[in-house]
Amino acid sequence: MTRVYDQLNNIPSRFREELCKECGWSTPTFYRKIRNNKPKVSNAELKAATNLVDSLFLEVKESINALNI
Numbered sequence: 751m752t753r754v755y756d757q758l759n760n761i762p763s764r765f766r767e768e769l770c771k772e773c774g775w776s777t778p779t780f781y782r783k784i785r786n787n788k789p790k791v792s793n794a795e796l797k798a799a800t801n802l803v804d805s806l807f808l809e810v811k812e813s814i815n816a817l818n819i
Contacts, residue, residue: 753766754813754814754817755812756808757806757809757810757813758810761806761807761810764806765799765802765803765806766780768802769798769799769802772798772802773795773798783795
């Protein structure tokens with residue numbers, strides 16, 4: 751259970767770090783992009799964010815499933 755909690759707790763920072771790496775953004779650019787959605791993100795950036803969210807939550811789901819073994 752601790753592993754699941756830790757994974758959930760780390761999602762915001764992992765999302766920011768990995769999305770910045772994927773999109774070639776600095777941390778200030780990330781925060782500028784998410785503030786009131788201005789400037790708008792491109793379709794490619796939105797796709798990268800969506801894929802990243804799917805991946806992060808899949809990791810959590812797999813950890814939860816491993817508890818039932």
